[in-house]
Amino acid sequence: xxxxxxxxxxxxxxxxxxxxxxxxxxxxxxxxxxxxxxxxxxxxxxxxxxxxxxxxxxxxxxxxxxxxxxxxxxxxxxxxxxxxxxxxxxxxxxxxxxxxxxxxxxxxxxxxxxxxxxxxxxxxxxxxxxxxxxxxxxxxxxxxxxxxxxxxxxxxxxxxxxxxxxxxxxxxxxxxxxxxxxxxxxxxxxxx
Amino acid sequence: xxxxxxxxxxxxxxxxxxxxxxxxxxxxxxxxxxxxxxxxxxxxxxxxxxxxxxxxx
Numbered sequence: 001x002x003x004x005x006x007x008x009x010x011x012x013x014x015x016x017x018x019x020x021x022x023x024x025x026x027x028x029x030x031x032x033x034x035x036x037x038x039x040x041x042x043x044x045x046x047x048x049x050x051x052x053x054x055x056x057x058x059x060x061x062x063x064x065x066x067x068x069x070x071x072x073x074x075x076x077x078x079x080x081x082x083x084x085x086x087x088x089x090x091x092x093x094x095x096x097x098x099x100x101x102x103x104x105x106x107x108x109x110x111x112x113x114x115x116x117x118x119x120x121x122x123x124x125x126x127x128x129x130x131x132x133x134x135x136x137x138x139x140x141x142x143x144x145x146x147x148x149x150x151x152x153x154x155x156x157x158x159x160x161x162x163x164x165x166x167x168x169x170x171x172x173x174x175x176x177x178x179x180x181x182x183x184x185x186x187x188x189x190x191x192x
Numbered sequence: 193x194x195x196x197x198x199x200x201x202x203x204x205x206x207x208x209x210x211x212x213x214x215x216x217x218x219x220x221x222x223x224x225x226x227x228x229x230x231x232x233x234x235x236x237x238x239x240x241x242x243x244x245x246x247x248x249x
Contacts, residue, residue: 102246105210105235186209186237
């Protein structure tokens with residue numbers, strides 16, 4: 001890649017995928033932002049879907065939040081922090097994701113599952129894969145699974161179990177590699 | 193091949209890197225392909241600013 005290409009930092013926002021009061025995905029999402037922010041050449045921020053005000057009686061561009069769409073257009077990759085609700089994803093997360101399309105094409109996505117039980121959102125991750133594929137995103141093959149989430153973070157949201165740091169490191173390395181590779185492809189490799 | 197899209201921010205030719213079949217837009221914005229049963233849209237990205245654009249095939 002050229003020096004000019006490398007000069008533009010990667011932008012990888014983290015989507016907090018629930019609007020519920022008391023959500024334990026909040027400290028998980030903030031941890032992902034903090035770990036991303038440590039990476040050279042990466043800009044990030046938290047996108048709290050609870051702060052978006054999308055109508056629920058339509059879909060797609062008709063209800064698009066301009067700020068969210070601009071961030072998705074700028075993004076080279078996204079991290080979705082998704083709590084598992086009855087083996088599925090939050091309806092509001094799906095509603096927000098569905099409000100964009102062209103902004104996602106050939107960009108990388110990594111998913112962190114969150115659950116109060118032992119499986120760390122493995123089922124919500126699996127359920128999200130066909131959704132993000134149809135949206136044109138490219139999934140990585142590392143996940144982060146925050147199982148027993150009430151034990152991982154203290155009451156102030158600080159990480160208690162430091163074993164998550166090396167797991168997140170592997171996840172982010174793969175995501176950043178994909179983000180760089182797909183940016184090069186989007187901008188320099190023609191379809192035909 | 194169609195003319196390259198020009199980035200509205202940078203004025204440079206964008207890279208056509210993907211096509212996607214959209215059923216719900218069939219007939220609405222052109223590009224309808226009866227064989228595929230929907231409208232094919234092209235996706236383009238700017239090599240300078242990374243901006244994206246789309247148009248019917």
